Amino acid sequence: MITISSISFGEDVEREVLDTLRSGVVAQGPKVAKFEERFAELVGTRHAVAVNSGTTALIAALQVQDLEPDDEVLTTPFTFVATLNAILESGATARFADITESDFALDPAVTAERVNERTKVLLPVHLYGQVADMAALMPLAESRGLAVVEDAAQAHGATFEGRGAGSFGLGCFSFYATKNLTTAEGGMITTDNDTVADRLRVLRNQGMRRRYEYEMVGQNFRMTDLQASLVLPQLGSYREQVESRRRNAEALRTGLKDVDGLRLPSELDGRGHVWHQFTVTLGEDAPIDRDILAQRLYERGVGSGVYYPKAAYDYDCYRKHPRVIIEDTPVAASVARRCLSLPVHAALSDGEIDQIISAVRDALEAS
Structure with a gap:
């Protein structure tokens, strides 16, 4: 795994x-x-x-x-x-x-x-x-x-x-x-x-x-x-670790760039990304939802993580709290339903990067 x-x-x-x-x-x-x-x-x-x-x-x-x-x-x-x-x-x-x-x-x-x-x-x-x-x-x-x-x-x-x-x-x-x-x-x-x-x-x-x-x-x-x-x-050795994460992120972006229904993260202009996570989002028209994708990746030997499954306030202990003011945040609510983080850490080998790419492609194209 x-x-x-x-x-x-x-x-x-x-x-x-x-x-x-x-x-x-x-x-x-x-x-x-x-x-x-x-x-x-x-x-x-x-x-x-x-x-x-x-x-x-x-x-x-x-x-x-x-x-x-x-x-x-x-x-x-x-x-x-x-x-x-x-x-x-x-x-x-x-x-x-x-x-x-x-x-x-x-x-x-x-x-x-x-x-x-x-x-x-x-x-x-x-x-x-x-x-x-x-x-x-x-x-x-x-x-x-x-x-x-x-x-x-x-x-x-x-x-x-x-x-x-x-x-x-x-x-x-x-x-x-x-x-x-x-x-x-x-x-x-x-x-x-x-x-x-x-x-x-x-x-x-x-x-x-x-x-x-x-x-x-x-x-x-x-x-x-x-x-x-x-x-x-x-x-x-932190600079070298970050460079490894950046290389892994770029390899993932290259390998997944043409996958329908998948939105990839990017390093925006003027920002130096250290790639703590590589978080993709499924499009609203994707053939499967986030949880099915995570399960299919697991079956193919690839772990993933959901950061985060709900808006921070969307739990009873906060919804009922008198000092939590909840107003509409539709983008956050949508992203929370559709986000999934893939491995990008510095210990990944080239073969493992290829395995992640293949697993994501297979999971989405099998639908």
Whole structure:
């Protein structure tokens, strides 16, 4: 079975972890600090503040916005629910704008229509490894006085017109096990704002700057040196991994470009895609639906994934929530019914790429 993701660690990671174990410093320490420094360089910001998950990164980034109970955060419904959970954790109200099918991210025109006097934060999600249309979203945020928090959980090293994902506002990244860079669990917040970075470092450490000297109500959001040890060696070869993903994506695009009823993802002009996922959408006139395609691929030895099967708000626990405002998002609802992610990870061989292409073609042409 060709899996949707591949997780493996080399001897360099084993040596780094062993070095940490032998050092006796396994909580937040010098390895975390080194990871922060190198990740800030990757993104192109002055600061990177490590935390213990991508969700925590979003929660902390929203917490330092000092939101009031009636404030609203405007985001996309086509995202993992961590985005929505973080908004609710902050005490704010969540409101949604629709997406475009070209990048699976916020539609700037619809977003502008949904901004109101209660909107305080714009929260775009850079989905599947490609940055949202920040050329349109940033002027909107600036003209309306909105803070920008970027959910860049899947966009490590992605760029928009030369700027890194996570460098436009407060960038929030995940290092979950299946991400392009992983610490098993972990997150990072990036910023150029010295004051905000300082607040985040105090916040993640129970509100302490020095032991038992509390400056704010805080949390334990710390990353451990053991987690950082997993990812430090990965950073040295990350560019090569991304290039492998790009080659795989291009091979998939070439092999599937003439398949009727299948819409392929692309790297849009001015954007540097890191291909966390290769997500296709079936046309409304496709001979089979997404779930049948996934089953036929499985029968042919190819794994796939649905990211995501519903809009984030389309569950009872959110539909009934008093701080979740649901408005029509027809593109997101349609894409959620029709999307399917194919393997694109760096461990794929040329033969496996060919197998994926053949399996997709056979599954659709057999109808």
